[in-house]
Amino acid sequence: MFKEKLENVRSKSPLIHSITNYVTVGDCANILLACGxxxxxxxxxxxxxxxxxxxxxxxxxxxxxxxxxxxxMLTAGKKANQCGHPVLLDPVGAGASSLRTDTARGLLEAIDFTVIRGNISEIKSLAAGSGTTKGVDADVADAVREQTLEQAVAFAKEFSSQSHSIIAITGAIDIVAGPEKAYVIRNGHPMMSRITGSGCMLSAMMTAYLAANPDDPLGAAAAAVCAMGLCGETAYSRLAEGEGNASYRNRLIDAVYHLDGDTLEEGANYEMR
Amino acid sequence: MFKEKLENVRSKSPLIHSITNYVTVGDCANILLACGxxxxxxxxxxxxxxxxxxxxxxxxxxxxxxxxxxxxMLTAGKKANQCGHPVLLDPVGAGASSLRTDTARGLLEAIDFTVIRGNISEIKSLAAGSGTTKGVDADVADAVREQTLEQAVAFAKEFSSQSHSIIAITGAIDIVAGPEKAYVIRNGHPMMSRITGSGCMLSAMMTAYLAANPDDPLGAAAAAVCAMGLCGETAYSRLAEGEGNASYRNRLIDAVYHLDGDTLEEGANYEMR
Amino acid sequence: MFKEKLENVRSKSPLIHSITNYVTVGDCANILLACGxxxxxxxxxxxxxxxxxxxxxxxxxxxxxxxxxxxxMLTAGKKANQCGHPVLLDPVGAGASSLRTDTARGLLEAIDFTVIRGNISEIKSLAAGSGTTKGVDADVADAVREQTLEQAVAFAKEFSSQSHSIIAITGAIDIVAGPEKAYVIRNGHPMMSRITGSGCMLSAMMTAYLAANPDDPLGAAAAAVCAMGLCGETAYSRLAEGEGNASYRNRLIDAVYHLDGDTLEEGANYEMR
Structure with missing residues (x-):
């Protein structure tokens, strides 16, 4: 199934509009080209x-x-909603400043997001603000680990139900949740956190997966997470002696460039909850 | 002749002011350093x-x-005109939004550009706006191919004559045209379209070639296109197994760093029309 | 001593806020991650x-x-001063435009900088503006060389005394000066000037060294300069055939990623003046 998702990106080559930060924008452009x-x-x-x-x-x-x-962001988001195009929110740093938290919440009110993708802290900041999941802040530990996984999955489903968006929480273990079912994904490599932009790049690539697979946004989002994680593993295995995070960034994008449907299908490591 | 163009860049080391986009700006800076x-x-x-x-x-x-x-853009462009410095316009996305098309046309009216460099669609958007080449939109196919080459060359010369700028149209085949003669260039590699910024980088480097070779802007622009295309070929030949577009970007800039005049002279693949 | 400085960065992993340019911002983020x-x-x-x-x-x-x-810049700088956090100024292009020179001077008046780091021309532009070192413009040659070193060290100490900041002047020979003592550093490689952002990256990394070593800012700043220079040497030694400045940029960040305290201690090449 994930195989088809990837191949649709390559065959349809969707044009993706990013309104994004200037730190990782070049990498987002290159990973979009890499994935097709x-x-x-x-x-x-x-x-x-x-x-x-x-x-x-x-x-x-x-x-x-x-x-x-x-x-x-507001006019583009509303326009995309009108056109029926998928829209993804990456709430980078929500929780770190009032401007970011308030802006992210304002966007959530004005726009129907197909997916909200962030780390657990960012997603919690948004969910707390919506008024329904106040207690989650205390209950869900900041990192999703095996011990806290069940709770985190329940939180993601609940927030999905309440926000009408797919919730993608990425970290050591990734969760991609709709209101009723969730993918729990165990691809990836710790070195992905040693480069800037692995989250931003995933969001950009995921938007391409959503655009190319309109019939199954939950599966498309999960496929993108598996693809990125698998390429993070491949990139690590390809590091030569003396290579560090700068080379890792290149090898990650390179791996996305070469990833094919069969390799994704075989390497995707997930379960449904 | 192209050999001398390149060597002038290395010996004069012109300082180039770029007002450019934040996606590829770092690559533009690095390719300027690479070329000298x-x-x-x-x-x-x-x-x-x-x-x-x-x-x-x-x-x-x-x-x-x-x-x-x-x-x-306006004040810098006018100042450069006053100083007699070359000015290049890269109309990225002209035709994709009114703001870009109108701004590019406004710049054309206010500033004397030495070169306008873009892809065929961008250049057509500008030319159509000027009122003289309305029909070209229908006549010149979006990609310059052998079958449409003669038409595209005629269009480029006409727009050059009308705009008083050298017109550089890059794609599978490149055209660098003055009002009466044009270079048709067949260097390059398809993988150049799989990285972000190959056009932006060429524009930045071309400005350095123009600044270092004030006596022959048409030749300087053509030399820059050949240099970039040749380095695109070299970069591809140097890709190791598993390397994709991120590594290709690095190898492209690396190739510019090492390109010398004799290699350019020998590898430049062009004809005059 | 430098060994401890580096290890403090890795163990404390300070979060560094950069208000910086959009040309090299991604590299600054990646080098911060690389150094810990x-x-x-x-x-x-x-x-x-x-x-x-x-x-x-x-x-x-x-x-x-x-x-x-x-x-x-102003509100963040004042806040950092209130919090007792180190603040670094990188006056890129001071002297090249009135806006940059005046802004840098305005920042110097409003904020207590722990370190001012730039090339000799930038630092001279700031010092001249402060009214005390007018003659230095004529006396200190633009490049710090063995012949002008003593003068440059004296200038740096004087400007440090007057600005109440550590003065870090980087170039072929680097100077990191307080009012009374200065590190003269001979690490580095000429190829560092063939990539964009080696100065910006050093400033970002130096801020992490300052944050992790509050008891000895002068030593921390000098350690960062030695670390960067040493990695510049390592990066050059690791260049493969055909690799140019794009690969050099990656290898430089990679070298920072792998640098350990013992290697820094052993490779740091400095004297006190």
Whole structure:
């Protein structure tokens, strides 16, 4: 099944509009090209809506959030909703500043997101704000581990139900949850946290998977997480002596470039909960 | 002849001011250093004019166009004209939004560009707007191929004559045209389209070639296209097993770093039309 | 001693807030991760103060300076001062435009910087503005060489005394000076000047060293300069045939990733003046 998801990205080559931070934007563009999609970046409010309308999906990332760009996020998001295009929110740093937390919540109110993808702390910051999962802050430990997994899965499903979005929580163990079922994914490598942008890149690539697989967004999101994690494993295995995180970043994108459907199907390590 | 063009860049080491997008800006800086030039990026209207005046050339790129930056493009462009420095326009995404198309046309009216460099669609968007080549949109196929080459060359010459700029159209076959003669270039590799920024990098490097070779801008622009294409071929031949587009990007810049005049002279694959 | 400085960065993993340019920002994030720190970038005035308050150090870099960002630099800098966090100024391009020179001087007046790190021309531009070292412009040659070293060291100490900041001047020979003593450092490789961002990356990494070693900022700054220079040497020695500046950039960050305390201690090449 994941095989087909990947192959749809390569055959349809969706154009993805990213309104994203300037730290990892080049890597997001290159991973979109690596997976078979096509990138365009545009964050000026005057053109964001128009650019979104010619794309297949929209990726909104609030890293290096900037007051000037927020209206672009809002108009582009609403336009994508009107067009029926998938929209992903990556709430980078939600919880770290009021501006980010409030902006992410404002976006959630104004836009129907197909997927919200972040780490557990970011997702918890958003969920707490929505008023329904106040207690989760105390209950779900910051890192998703085997001991806290069941609780984290329940939290993700509940927040999915309440937000009407797929919730993708990535970390040592990844969770991709709809209201009733969740993928628990054990691909990836710890070195992915030693480069900047592995989360941002996943969000960009996931938007391409969503755009190319409109019939099964939950499966598409999970396939993207498995693909990224598997490539994180491959990249690590390919590191030569003396190579560190800069080379790892390149080898990760390179692995995405070469990943094929059969390898993904075989290497994807997940269970349903 | 191209040999001398390259060597002039290395010996004169021109300082190039780029007002460019934030997706590929780091790669543009590194390719300028690789070819022998020196980069400075500055897009704040308050300083753009002053920075341009200490540089040898100006590269204006409208990817991730931003309302705040347009005045910087205008004042820097006019200043470069006053100083007699070459100015290049890279109309990234012209045709994809009104803001980009209108801004590119506004820049064309206000500034004398030495070169306009883009893909065929971007160049057509600009030419159509100028009112003289309306029919070209239908006539010139989006990709320049052997069958459409003659038409595309005629279009490029006509637009050059009308805009008083050298027109550089890059793609599978590249055209660098003045009003009366054109270089048709067959260097390059398809993998150049699988990384972000190969066009932006070429524009930055071409500006250095223009600045170092003021007596022959047409030849300088063509030499830069050949140099980039040749390095695209070299980079591909140097890819190791498992390497994809991220490594290709590095190997492309590396190839520019090592390219010498004799290799360029020998490897340049062009004809005059 | 430098060994301990490096190991403190790895064990404390300080979170560093960078308000920096968009050319080299991704490399700054990756080198912070490589050395053992953790990066966050935020330049919106509304959140800069809040982000700084959760970090261990602040790195202000005026490359691609932008009118909108200056208030963020000011409020974040003042907040870091209140919190007792180290603050570093990298005056990229001071002297190249009035906006940059004036902004850097304004920051110096409003904020107590732990370190000011730049090349000799940038530092001279700042010092001249402060009114005490007017003659230095003529006396100190632009490059610090053996013949001008003594003068440059005296200048650095004097400017340190007057600015109440550690002065780090990097170039072929590096100087890290307090009011009374200075490290003269001879690590590094000329190829570091053939990539964009080696200075920006050093500033980011140095901020992590300062944050992790609050008891000895002068030693921490010198250790960071030695670490970067040593990694510049290692990176050069690891270049394979055909590799140029793009690969060098990766190998430099990779070398930082693998550098350990013993290697730094042994490879650091400095004297006190």
């Amino acid at each position: 999609g096509s990138p365009i970046m545009a964050d000026e409010p005057e053109e964001a809506e128009e650019i979104t309308s010619i794309c297949g999906g929209l990726n909104i990332n609030i890293g290096t959030l900037n007051r000037h760009t927020i209206p672009a | 030039g020196s980069p400075i990026m500055a897009d704040e209207p308050e300083e753009a004019e002053e920075i341009t005046s200490i540089c040898g050339g100006l590269n204006i790129n409208i990817g991730t166009l931003n309302r705040h930056t347009i005045p910087a | 720190g953790s990066p966050i970038m935020a330049d919106e005035p509304e959140e800069a103060e809040e982000i700084t308050s959760i970090c261990g150090g602040l790195n202000i870099n005026i490359g691609t300076l932008n009118r909108h960002t200056i208030p963020a």
